[in-house]
Amino acid sequence: MLTGYKSEGWREANETIMAAFRMRRIIITLVSNTLLIVAGFGIYNILNMTVSQKINDIAILKAMGFKGKDVIRIFLTQALSIGVMGVIGGMIMAAVLVTLLKKVYIGGDIGFFPIDYELTKFIQGTVVGMIITFFAGYLPARKAAQVDPVSIFRK
Amino acid sequence: MNILETRNISKYFHDPVEFQVLKDISFAVRKGEFLSMVGKSGSGKSTLLYILSTMDTEYSGQLKVDGQTVTGQTNDQLAEMRNNKIGFVFQFHYLLPEFSCLKNIMLPALKLGKYTAQEIESRAYDKLKLLGLEDQALKPASKLSGGQQQRVAIARALINDPHIIMCDEPTGNLDSKNTAIVFDTFKDLTRSFGQPIIAVTHDEEFARNSDRIIEMRDGEIV
Ligand SMILES: Nc1ncnc2c1ncn2[C@@H]1O[C@H](COP(=O)(O)OP(=O)(O)OP(=O)(O)O)[C@@H](O)[C@H]1O
Ligand SMILES: [Mg+2]
Numbered sequence: 299m300l301t302g303y304k305s306e307g308w309r310e311a312n313e314t315i316m317a318a319f320r321m322r323r324i325i326i327t328l329v330s331n332t333l334l335i336v337a338g339f340g341i342y343n344i345l346n347m348t349v350s351q352k353i354n355d356i357a358i359l360k361a362m363g364f365k366g367k368d369v370i371r372i373f374l375t376q377a378l379s380i381g382v383m384g385v386i387g388g389m390i391m392a393a394v395l396v397t398l399l400k401k402v403y404i405g406g407d408i409g410f411f412p413i414d415y416e417l418t419k420f421i422q423g424t425v426v427g428m429i430i431t432f433f434a435g436y437l438p439a440r441k442a443a444q445v446d447p448v449s450i451f452r453k
Numbered sequence: 454m455n456i457l458e459t460r461n462i463s464k465y466f467h468d469p470v471e472f473q474v475l476k477d478i479s480f481a482v483r484k485g486e487f488l489s490m491v492g493k494s495g496s497g498k499s500t501l502l503y504i505l506s507t508m509d510t511e512y513s514g515q516l517k518v519d520g521q522t523v524t525g526q527t528n529d530q531l532a533e534m535r536n537n538k539i540g541f542v543f544q545f546h547y548l549l550p551e552f553s554c555l556k557n558i559m560l561p562a563l564k565l566g567k568y569t570a571q572e573i574e575s576r577a578y579d580k581l582k583l584l585g586l587e588d589q590a591l592k593p594a595s596k597l598s599g600g601q602q603q604r605v606a607i608a609r610a611l612i613n614d615p616h617i618i619m620c621d622e623p624t625g626n627l628d629s630k631n632t633a634i635v636f637d638t639f640k641d642l643t644r645s646f647g648q649p650i651i652a653v654t655h656d657e658e659f660a661r662n663s664d665r666i667i668e669m670r671d672g673e674i675v
Contacts, residue, residue: 361506362560363536448509
């Protein structure tokens with residue numbers, strides 16, 4: 299050290315704040331993924347229950363000549379309609395929340411809550427939501443497609 | 454011409470004990486034939502009918518429908534064959550309880566997709582009329598009496614003009630008047646359209662008036 303000064307970039311100078319940012323991002327990702335998975339389980343459970351309740355009806359359809367893939371289509375349609383409703387509801391709620399939060403004054407350098415309508419986030423949410431719905435619906439649908447009508451009718 | 458033919462069909466149940474339900478069943482059903490199948494409870498009639506209807510594939514031997522070997526086909530091919538060629542009435546009337554009678558009858562035809570929805574509806578209505586149920590058309594199936602449900606199931610079996618009709622005790626819940634209606638409908642189908650019918654029945658008069666009787670005893674035709 300010749301001068302007694304040292305230089306450092308703003309990132310290093312604010313290492314603590316940067317760490318806090320990173321932590322925040324990790325937490326947000328974890329929380330939102332957990333929510334998505336919980337929602338996925340919800341859909342999975344609803345459809346699993348429907349399959350058990352309607353097993354007789356599924357057997358009848360198969361006996362009348364509906365194929366495995368027809369049955370899958372019926373249940374996937376149901377799953378996706380739940381998913382679409384969920385996505386639309388979620389979008390509306392997100393838009394409302396953003397509108398409200400934008401007006402919340404936090405103070406300091408930040409001022410108003412730093413949030414805005416971000417199209418990419420909305421698209422991300424829709425895509426991930428539909429993918430999860432698809433898988434949550436596909437598993438019970440496949441179970442339904444494999445129902446053996448004879449074993450149901452014998453009961 | 455044989456619409457349906459079996460050769461040496463045997464079937465075993467393994468659970469709870471090894472047990473041969475069907476023993477070397479060989480017979481044929483000709484076009485336009487009205488066949489009754491009789492036999493004691495537990496003799497294997499329903500089990501045989503499930504195999505003939507292509508729903509049960511766990512058997513040995515050979516099954517032919519319309520000259521085509523059915524044994525060994527994939528599940529999708531079998532489903533198509535059931536939709537297209539086989540009308541089936543179960544031992545216990547199995548309708549979709551939340552759907553109207555009309556809709557229940559329409560379903561196999563909507564699946565087949567040969568006619569428009571409108572044509573299918575009017576055809577379904579004709580079948581209901583044939584079985585004397587036109588006034589019940591829009592009621593949910595669950596709100597019908599057992600005998601009415603059974604007749605709706607028969608109407609449904611007829612909707613796709615099947616090449617063969619199979620019934621497991623189609624008149625089990627019917628009074629003599631409705632039994633006569635069903636019998637005459639069947640007789641008429643075999644005579645006018647040449648659609649053969651295999652009907653499992655415990656009704657002696659019904660069996661006696663059909664063209665041929667097959668009796669099952671302990672898994673064998675006697
Ligand atoms: N899943 C099964 N596992 C083991 N045995 C079975 C099974 N299903 C039926 N059985 C037996 O097979 C035999 C034939 O049954 P099936 O239902 O074909 O008789 P059925 O002739 O139709 O009698 P019913 O006139 O009472 O309807 C019976 O002894 C029955 O106990
Ligand atoms: Mg039986």
